[in-house]
Amino acid sequence: MGRIKKKGTSGQAKNYITRTQAVRKLQISLPDFRRLCIFKGIYPREPRNKKKASKTSTPNTTFYYTKDIQYLLHEPLLAKFRDQKSVAKKIARFLGRGEVSDAARLEKTHAPKLTLDHVIKERYPTFIDALRDLDDALSLLFLFATLPSSDHVPAKTIALCQRLCHEFQHYLIISNSLRKSFLSIKGIYYQATIQGQDIMWLVPYRFVQRVNGDVDYRIMATFVDFYTTLLGFVNFRLYTSIAFTLEGRTVGEQPKALEPSKQTNGHSNNEVSKEVQARVDEVIKSAGLDKDQKEQPVEAAEEDTDAIDRFETAAPEADTLPQPDLSGNEAGALFAPFVFYISREAPKAPLEFILRAFGCRRIGWDVVLGGGAFTHDETDPRITHQIVDRPQLPESSLPAIPAASDAPQKVKAGTRIPGRTYVQPQWVWDCINEGKLLRADLYGPGATLPPHLSPWVKPSRGGYDPRAPLAEQEEEGEAEEAEDASDSDEEMEDEEPVEEKPTVTAEESEDEAEEAEDASDSDEEMEDEEPVEEKPTVTAEESEDESVDGGMDVAGSDDDSDEEDEDEEVEEFEGVEEGAEDESGEDDDDEAARNQHQRELEAEAAGLPFSSNSVADEASKKKTAKSKKLAAKKRQEEEELERQKMMMSRKKRKLLEKMTYSNKKQSEEAAKLRSKRRKLEKAQK
Incomplete structure (x- = not known):
């Protein structure tokens, strides 16, 4: 006889542990247990059978892996939590005695500080792992960077989030890593490619945020503590890689003392360089090395090309292959040759970030938007593009601008400076998503903008593509059906309303009364005449006798059956004729068109007006014939599909x-x- 197993020592009861049991085993409070699970990345699990996993009779809802809880027993953060708890008790004791200064000194000097560096190293052993988990971190930190300070969200946390977000944005600007962006109802979506990893995050619009009490900010603050540590490590690694890149670029360059542009002893080096260059050229020609030097720059140029290959489909029926995104050089050269000016009604922060990330180095804006602009003068002739978000108004409705001597010159609202391109903000987003400069006249002030589409949603086969022409997407006969439906709706609208009964005057009512008396006299005369003989009703027995005697025909007799057979033959013959007409429908259409043309010529020669009713009838006949063919084709496809299902x-x-x-x-x-x-x-x- 085998040993009897004790309940709860194997299976799901051993693999899972409830939250209450985990808190008791770790000997910490429930809020500290939640913080610890967030820091370590441990989350609840769902067992297959809750009854087997639960060791008690009461139903439990939250389960964890037993191995995860055992892993937390050796966590150094547990000691920090216990130290914080003991210091909190001492501070409460000092405050109870009224010793406020001692309590403040104890909190300032002896309060333990949590460091999550070892947690970051454990959860992300490689830098690529940290980049893959950066989406949620950026979304939450950009959200906290826009929140107002309150009791739940201190100002220090907001300032830290803003600093880390600005550092990350500056790296994207320098490295030209930003690829796509999309304006949505929730906010602005961004996507960047860093070391081959696509990172997407959401930035809310800069509106006034109302902090509600429904949100548990303690849990969100725990995530913020972890994500600020993570983003700090990522920014340090990214900036270090940029520093190495900048140092590597200067290795093969000439020292500054050897550059020909420098001047020595008061003489220009241009004269010396000409003499030296002439002697060097003679030596090179005599040695026959001039050809090699001509070929070397070409090879170097071929090696330095950083263009991305494009994949083309081999057959037209094949699926569209996903194309790679822009390279850093292409993205950095998109807005490089332009100078932008952002009007004060346009969103400055996202526009400045996108323009700088795609190569623009000279951006100006109004003084009220803050410092750091290339120029605050809207009339600067170096400005090539101006971003406006106001409709065009007549000049008479615009107020006059008071002249100021110190302030930069302002342009009256609604006026346009010649030689400058005016676009709406959507033009910038559509250009970066397409990877090229789009037509600026489609995005002019007050113009109806084209649809702003998500760059991550690709049109599928059979779906609707708003960019493609409508004629290419319509199914066979769809346009004709839509026209017929619209024509029928217009006819219903054009129909005359129901005629109302006219009002009857007193004289008309007297005439009607006399006519009614004459009609009643004629009805009495008709009643005096002999009535028409009605046919007697026939009972079932009489009908049987009559059918035997042959005096009355009964339904289902031989004569009727013969007549029905003849009708069926006639119908079959007519159907054959209709089929033959369908087969020769094209010849009949051509002949009808020629006859129609001949009648038109005859009417024109005779000077008679030609009626277009026949033309409309023929067009309607063609439409009905085409619709019948489409319906028959559709029915045939459905039948073929049903036959295939049977197999x-x-x-x-x-x-x-x-x-x-x-x-x-x-x-x-x-x-x-x-x-x-x-x-x-x-x-x-």
Whole structure:
């Protein structure tokens, strides 16, 4: 007989532990347990069977892995939590005695400080692991950087978040690592590529934030403590890599003392360099090394090319291959040759960040937006592009600007400086997402902007693509059906309203009364005449006798059956004729078109007006014939699909039904969007 196993020593009861048991085992409070789990990256688990995992009769909801809790037993942060608890007790004792100065001194000098450096090294053994987990950190830190200071969120935390976020943005500007951005309702999405890793985060708009009491800021503050440590390490590593890159660029360069642009002994080095260069050229020609030098720069240029290859599909039916993003050199040269001026109604912070990340080094703005601008003068002739976000107003409705001697010269709102390109802020985002400069006239002040699409959503096959023309996306016969539906709606609207009964005057009512008396006299005369003989009703027994005697025909007799057979033959013959007409429909259409053209010529020669009713009838006939063909083709495809389903197994048939359902739903949504676009284009025309 085997040994009897004790309950709770194996299986799920051993692998899982409840939260209450974990808190008791670690001998800490519940808030400290939550902080410790956030720092170490331990989260609750869901067992397969809660009854087997629970060691008690009461139902438990939160479970953890037992090995994770055992791993926390040796965590150095536990000792820090216990020290904080003992210091808090001493401070409370001093405050109870009224010794406030001693309590402040104890909190300032003896309060233990938590350091999460060892936690960062444990959770992220490589730098790539830290970059992969940077999305949530950036989103939360950018959120706290925009919050107002309060009792829940101290000003020191906000200042720390702002400093780390600005440091990260400066690295993206210097390295040209920013790739895409999107304006959404939640905020502005950004995507950067750092060492081959795509990092996406969300930055909220700079509105006035209202801090509500529904949010537990203690848990969010714990995440902020961890993420600030993580981003501090990442920024240090990124800035160190930039420093190494800058030092490496100066290794192969000439020293400054040997540069020909320097002057020595009061003489220009240009004269000396000409003589030396002439002697060197003679030596090179005599040695035959001039060809090698001509070839070397070409090879070096070929090696230095940093262009990204583009993948093209081999067949037109193949899927579109994902293309690589811009390189750092291409992104850094997008806005490099331009000088931008940001008007005060446009959002300065995101525009400045994007423009600088894509190569622009000279950006100006109004004085009210702060310092650090290339110029505060809006009339500076070096400005090539100005970003405005106001509609064009008539000059008469604009107030006059008072002249000031010290302040920079301002341009009256609504006026335009010649030779300068005026665009709305969306132009900047669309340009960086497309990787090229778009037409600026489509984004002019007061213009209806094109749709701002997400750069991460790619159009799928069968779906709606707002960038492609509508004619390329429409299905066969979809445009004709939409036109017919619109025409029918217009006809319904153009119909005459129901005629109302006219009001009757007194004289008209007397005439109607006399006519009614004459009609009643004629009805009495008709009643005096002999009534028409009605046919007697026939009972079931009489009908049987009559059918035997042959005096009355009964339904289902031989004569009726013969007549029905003849009708069926006639219908079959007519159907064959219709099929033959369908086969030769193209010849008939051509012949009808020639006859129509001949009638038009005859009417024109005779000087008679030609009626277009026949043309409209023929056009309607063609439309109906085309719609019938499309319906027959669709019916044939459905029948073929049903026949294929009959040959499949049950599993494959279910899978095919799910696929057809999802495709049908997608096509319906695409059809709705196309119909909306069709109506908009028709209204614009």
